[in-house]
Amino acid sequence: MTELETSELDTALYHRPESLEDYPFHFCPGCGHGIVFRLIAEVVDELKIRERAVCVASIGCSVTSYHYFNFDGLESAHGRAPAVATAIKRCHPHLIPFTYQGDGDLASIGTAEIVHACARGENITTIFINNAIYGMTGGQMAPTTLVGMYSTSTPGGRKPSLAGYPIRVCEMLSSLDGPAYIARVSVHNPAAVRKAKQAIKLAFRTQLANLGMSLVEVLSPCPTNWRVEPVEALKWLVKHMLPQYPLGEYKLIEAVAALKKEVGRA
Amino acid sequence: MSKKTLMAGNIAIAEGAILAGCQAYFGYPITPQNEILEHMSKRMPEEGRVFVQTESELAAINMVFGAAAAGCRAMTSTSSPGFSLEQEGISYMSGAELPGVIVNVMRGGPGLGNIGGAQGDYFQATKGGGHGDYRVINLAPASVQEMIDLTMLAFELADKYRNPVVVLPDGFLGQAMEPVVMREPVTELPSKPWAITGAVGRPKNIINSFEMDPVNYRPRVELLLRKFDEIRRNEVRYEGINLDDASLVIVAYGSASRSALTAMNMARQKGLLVGLLRPISLFPFPYQALSNLAQKVVDFLVAELSCGQLIEDVKLAVGLDKRVELVNQYGGVPLLAEEILDAIEKLIKQPAGR
Numbered sequence: 001m002t003e004l005e006t007s008e009l010d011t012a013l014y015h016r017p018e019s020l021e022d023y024p025f026h027f028c029p030g031c032g033h034g035i036v037f038r039l040i041a042e043v044v045d046e047l048k049i050r051e052r053a054v055c056v057a058s059i060g061c062s063v064t065s066y067h068y069f070n071f072d073g074l075e076s077a078h079g080r081a082p083a084v085a086t087a088i089k090r091c092h093p094h095l096i097p098f099t100y101q102g103d104g105d106l107a108s109i110g111t112a113e114i115v116h117a118c119a120r121g122e123n124i125t126t127i128f129i130n131n132a133i134y135g136m137t138g139g140q141m142a143p144t145t146l147v148g149m150y151s152t153s154t155p156g157g158r159k160p161s162l163a164g165y166p167i168r169v170c171e172m173l174s175s176l177d178g179p180a181y182i183a184r185v186s187v188h189n190p191a192a193v194r195k196a197k198q199a200i201k202l203a204f205r206t207q208l209a210n211l212g213m214s215l216v217e218v219l220s221p222c223p224t225n226w227r228v229e230p231v232e233a234l235k236w237l238v239k240h241m242l243p244q245y246p247l248g249e250y251k252l253i254e255a256v257a258a259l260k261k262e263v264g265r266a
Numbered sequence: 267m268s269k270k271t272l273m274a275g276n277i278a279i280a281e282g283a284i285l286a287g288c289q290a291y292f293g294y295p296i297t298p299q300n301e302i303l304e305h306m307s308k309r310m311p312e313e314g315r316v317f318v319q320t321e322s323e324l325a326a327i328n329m330v331f332g333a334a335a336a337g338c339r340a341m342t343s344t345s346s347p348g349f350s351l352e353q354e355g356i357s358y359m360s361g362a363e364l365p366g367v368i369v370n371v372m373r374g375g376p377g378l379g380n381i382g383g384a385q386g387d388y389f390q391a392t393k394g395g396g397h398g399d400y401r402v403i404n405l406a407p408a409s410v411q412e413m414i415d416l417t418m419l420a421f422e423l424a425d426k427y428r429n430p431v432v433v434l435p436d437g438f439l440g441q442a443m444e445p446v447v448m449r450e451p452v453t454e455l456p457s458k459p460w461a462i463t464g465a466v467g468r469p470k471n472i473i474n475s476f477e478m479d480p481v482n483y484r485p486r487v488e489l490l491l492r493k494f495d496e497i498r499r500n501e502v503r504y505e506g507i508n509l510d511d512a513s514l515v516i517v518a519y520g521s522a523s524r525s526a527l528t529a530m531n532m533a534r535q536k537g538l539l540v541g542l543l544r545p546i547s548l549f550p551f552p553y554q555a556l557s558n559l560a561q562k563v564v565d566f567l568v569a570e571l572s573c574g575q576l577i578e579d580v581k582l583a584v585g586l587d588k589r590v591e592l593v594n595q596y597g598g599v600p601l602l603a604e605e606i607l608d609a610i611e612k613l614i615k616q617p618a619g620r
Binding site for chain 1: 324340462472
């Protein structure tokens with residue numbers, strides 16, 4: 001929208017969040033990352049924590065997250081983002097570090113780091129993007145790839161006898177005592193996106209209230225590596241991913257539930 | 267006069283770090299350096315600083331990465347197998363220009379090896395160790411006093427060059443007890459405007475080692491190479507004893523240099539003109555000092571607790587026309603002064619030249 005057009009409007013109803021840079025996303029058409037980045041930026045703006053927020057990027061399609069956010073950011077080694085965020089939070093408790101990790105990063109190579117950050121109840125936030133595939137490397141099997149699903153390293157579809165079963169991260173981590181808030185959301189339609197934003201906001205509020213580890217898993221389409229059109233990818237997500245990865249809150253300690261009930265916040 | 271305290275090497279490292287203003291310590295248990303982790307678990311909270319026992323050395327080094335990125339003086343300590351695990355993180359730190367101190371109390375290897383002292387990680391520590399074109403500064407203490415002093419220096423150099431520094435004692439030194447003089451604590455830490463501290467009143471800061479634009483591929487590495495050259499120019503450290511009249515010079519570092527010192531004194535008592543050059547910085551290596559010595563010294567004897575690692579750098583320094591012999595132990599076994607003396611006498615009896 002040009003400046004001229006904006007000036008002709010009485011009220012700007014929709015604008016770029018201050019926490020989001022005017023920097024083109026490098027993601028493929030139909031990718032869910034861009035939506036989640038915007039949601040995080042909106043939440044950071046609404047909570048007025050732009051000057052305290054720190055994005056700990058991981059390895060994968062989100063490696064250059066720090067280009068898109070207009071606050072401090074760094075890149076961590078593959079899978080190690082929760083360790084990096086742990087140290088930042090312990091050293092500077094006033095900062096609000098969050099990790100942004102894909103499924104390969106969090107649920108495969110970084111399993112130890114996320115489990116132990118949760119077990120310690122670190123007061124950090126993790127945004128976990130589950131698209132059931134390795135995106136940046138070109139579509140290999142992820143720890144979350146569905147049984148029977150094609151990938152470039154499961155050419156006949158994922159066979160449990162050869163490649164085991166997908167990991168349900170929220171279910172697994174919610175058995176631990178450390179996490180305060182764990183939820184799974186999706187971005188396959190506008191209603192789901194609104195709920196995803198609420199969960200992301202509650203996760204950040206959990207950290208702001210020093211209540212412990214918060215993690216939001218976001219089911220997200222990857223049309224390129226699923227080899228379908230973007231619109232088809234959304235349908236595919238609903239049909240195949242939702243049954244395997246049911247949406248909902250998996251861990252909600254009482255103090256977080258109380259936060260959630262506060263009027264006009266979440 | 268400063269009061270002397272009897273202290274174990276591993277404790278000296280921990281106290282040296284605290285004196286140097288280490289704000290965060292992360293570690294995972296591994297013998298023979300557990301005393302550092304245990305001591306820090308008590309002392310760091312006492313000082314109001316950060317201590318985390320991590321789930322692995324991978325997590326430990328990446329917490330050092332995070333703390334360093336946040337502008338804090340940070341350290342981890344480990345022993346050889348754990349040091350291997352940390353190489354990925356050390357490479358990332360060097361690539362992202364982050365300071366940090368890694369202590370490797372070396373033990374016998376390869377593989378699980380054993381808990382005795384050794385110097386088998388020399389190549390790994392001095393030539394980079396992880397992936398990519400990078401170097402880390404290596405400081406090799408030879409006494410408990412140096413465990414304090416070089417640990418403190420490690421923090422200073424790490425900040426000065428924004429690069430990881432490895433302190434490289436061996437397991438024998440970690441367990442040794444000696445009198446030490448405590449130093450004055452560092453009270454003023456350098457400012458780090460590049461650090462991740464929240465974008466308050468300034469543009470955002472980014473810490474990374476990733477480069478997407480091919481135009482920047484080489485400049486990114488060259489930035490580091492210039493720094494390593496500066497380190498080579500400014501940070502060579504070594505100790506020379508009886509070098510003026512020596513016809514045979516022993517080259518040794520760490521606990522091997524202690525045996526070498528005894529052997530040198532025994533040889534001198536027999537009238538043999540033996541000197542000792544002890545590298546304190548292993549990277550940068552004292553190539554020039556050894557090259558100068560080679561102008562007048564007949565023989566070099568390298569005493570190491572590894573199977574021909576240090577000797578490669580000595581040969582590189584003194585040239586192929588010099589006789590350079592090896593006397594060593596390995597796999598977790600100490601090298602005795604008598605073994606070195608035998609090697610000295612054998613070498614002197616056989617005239618150089620082939």
